[in-house]
Amino acid sequence: MARDTSHADxxxxxxxxxxxxxxxxxxxxxxxxxAAPFFxxxxxxxxxxxxxxxxxxxxxxxxxxxxxxxxxxTFFGGSAYFTAHAVKVWxxxxxxxxxxxxxxxxxxxxxxxxxxxxxxxxxFAMITLALSQxxxxxxxxxxxxxxxxxxxxxxxxxxxxxxxxxxxxxMYFFVLAVFALGMLxxxxxxxxxxxxILKAIRENEARAISLGYSVAEYKLGAFVMSAxxxxxxxxxxxxxxxxxxxxxxxxxxxxxxxxxxxxxxIGTLVGPVVGAGLVVTLQNYLATSxxxxxxxxxxxxxxxxxxxxxxxxxxxxxxxxxxxxxxxxER
Amino acid sequence: MTMIFxxxxxxxxxxxxxxxxxxxxxxxxxxxxxxxxxxxxxxxxAHGAQYMMGAFVAxxxxxxxxxxxxxxxxxxxxxxxxxGALIExxxxxxxxxxxxxxxxxxxxxxxxxxxxxxxxxxxxxxQPYAPPAALTGAVNLGFMFLPIYxxxxxxxxxxxxxxxxxxxEKTKLGSYLRAATENPTLVQSFGINVPLLLTFTYGxxxxxxxxxxxxxxxxxxxxPLMGSNLIIVVFAVVVVGGMGSILGAIVTGYMLGIAEGxxxxxxxxASNIVIFVIMAIVLILRPAGLFGKxx
Numbered sequence: 264m265a266r267d268t269s270h271a272d273x274x275x276x277x278x279x280x281x282x283x284x285x286x287x288x289x290x291x292x293x294x295x296x297x298a299a300p301f302f303x304x305x306x307x308x309x310x311x312x313x314x315x316x317x318x319x320x321x322x323x324x325x326x327x328x329x330x331x332x333x334x335x336x337t338f339f340g341g342s343a344y345f346t347a348h349a350v351k352v353w354x355x356x357x358x359x360x361x362x363x364x365x366x367x368x369x370x371x372x373x374x375x376x377x378x379x380x381x382x383x384x385x386x387f388a389m390i391t392l393a394l395s396q397x398x399x400x401x402x403x404x405x406x407x408x409x410x411x412x413x414x415x416x417x418x419x420x421x422x423x424x425x426x427x428x429x430x431x432x433x434m435y436f437f438v439l440a441v442f443a444l445g446m447l448x449x450x451x452x453x454x455x456x457x458x459x460i461l462k463a464i465r466e467n468e469a470r471a472i473s474l475g476y477s478v479a480e481y482k483l484g485a486f487v488m489s490a491x492x493x494x495x496x497x498x499x500x501x502x503x504x505x506x507x508x509x510x511x512x513x514x515x516x517x518x519x520x521x522x523x524x525x526x527x528x529i530g531t532l533v534g535p536v537v538g539a540g541l542v543v544t545l546q547n548y549l550a551t552s553x554x555x556x557x558x559x560x561x562x563x564x565x566x567x568x569x570x571x572x573x574x575x576x577x578x579x580x581x582x583x584x585x586x587x588x589x590x591x592x593e594r
Numbered sequence: 595m596t597m598i599f600x601x602x603x604x605x606x607x608x609x610x611x612x613x614x615x616x617x618x619x620x621x622x623x624x625x626x627x628x629x630x631x632x633x634x635x636x637x638x639x640a641h642g643a644q645y646m647m648g649a650f651v652a653x654x655x656x657x658x659x660x661x662x663x664x665x666x667x668x669x670x671x672x673x674x675x676x677x678g679a680l681i682e683x684x685x686x687x688x689x690x691x692x693x694x695x696x697x698x699x700x701x702x703x704x705x706x707x708x709x710x711x712x713x714x715x716x717x718x719x720x721q722p723y724a725p726p727a728a729l730t731g732a733v734n735l736g737f738m739f740l741p742i743y744x745x746x747x748x749x750x751x752x753x754x755x756x757x758x759x760x761x762x763e764k765t766k767l768g769s770y771l772r773a774a775t776e777n778p779t780l781v782q783s784f785g786i787n788v789p790l791l792l793t794f795t796y797g798x799x800x801x802x803x804x805x806x807x808x809x810x811x812x813x814x815x816x817x818p819l820m821g822s823n824l825i826i827v828v829f830a831v832v833v834v835g836g837m838g839s840i841l842g843a844i845v846t847g848y849m850l851g852i853a854e855g856x857x858x859x860x861x862x863x864a865s866n867i868v869i870f871v872i873m874a875i876v877l878i879l880r881p882a883g884l885f886g887k888x889x
Contacts, residue, residue, distance in 0.1 A: 389833055
């Protein structure tokens, strides 16, 4: 997918505005997120932030490397189990519990990635799906996950031994800090030389190989990175809700994160965050009715693929207003 | 009691039969996937939902209009196939010029929508569908009792698999399909209506899924979610077999069904995951799949 060059004829002076606009938007978003728990239900906001980070981690793979993983629930839900088990059964402090979740997700990512990158495109998607279904059955039968019951009433504990996370406000700002850190890591990663090579692989894999890059290693690196960040989101989510269940390792969860990314905008930093916000809000509204949410999810999926492939943020970047503000649409 | 490897022969044969039945469904479904993928280059995620639709159409034909099993075996695949053709013509066909992943994502959305809709109307619980009178009961094979309907499932799926294989390998229409797989532009320039061929192919694949659904209705419960977990196993089957060959899809389907049945006898805990483990091993040893040509 070639870079959109239709803005090339616009005055160059219009472009530097992008920096100022971006900083202004970033500050506005930060302000909103800091003020939000005083106006909205904090648990809902924390859920939103966890899924936003999850989707952003997933987008690292789909948007910047061009690999569609249909198995990211493994890392999200797997990490939730690891964190919950470490905190509840072993009595670990929350920060180490989350670190264990991240490490576990990265290890799972290493195994799944090593197998899946042997094939490309559509096969890659099917293999990740099958492997994550295998992990689902593992979680269903393994002892420490407690099968259908899941790991329940996980204590939130004290962060660094001082900050009491059972206080909702403390927990919220901890989640916000983790989210910000995760997004910073993703932003840094995408703009690093490593990230540039990933984009080169996405655009033209054969050329990247001919330039001497060992494409398989870069793909695997991106896969593990994405898995670890998804694990970060999953571990934090386990502490927020104080349980880890099978729901988070199902293929439906893998599909949900694809939808969030697709709806918000593949290959944009904020797109997955916007998409996650919309999907989580929608689920929240429909949670009390008996109307199956999958009907809406499925229809949105179909509509996105048919007419709206750039997603909300991508369409905005490509729109007249977005271009006038100096954004460039990458895909 | 006769024993083989320390296992009573009845148990072994019973699980082999279960494996063969599951294998019949794997073969039918992966055949449909392979037919669609061969020409359209789309992985049909809605295949499981179309299988579920087939079962539901049969159930509704029976409860609403009193139409029984035998006509349903013909009508239900037809309805599912026409529905598939409609979807292909109106929506899916717009995606061919894009990355193939969009086809997968679109059919994924379609699967979610279909399953959600059926769940809304019929609830999540399974509903029984009685086998036709001619196929009830069991025969004594000497070493085990064979329920007649189960034997019929194996025979019917084998017959349909061979029929589709003959259709594609030996008929004029099949030669068009194969030619269009190789080079659609050239085939079109010979005056063959390739878009219509694509619609027909997707309809055929969906109809195969619908047929499998009717066949499955008396064996499993008819429920909106009956296809969603099955389809992932079938994906693994397809990865093991390699998408290249129709025959490969059929053979791998039966093989993996039997492998699963045998695992139930010797190590039941692993029976859910054995197909995925085989997939991982095949990918490490032979990334293109057992019968695949494209790496």
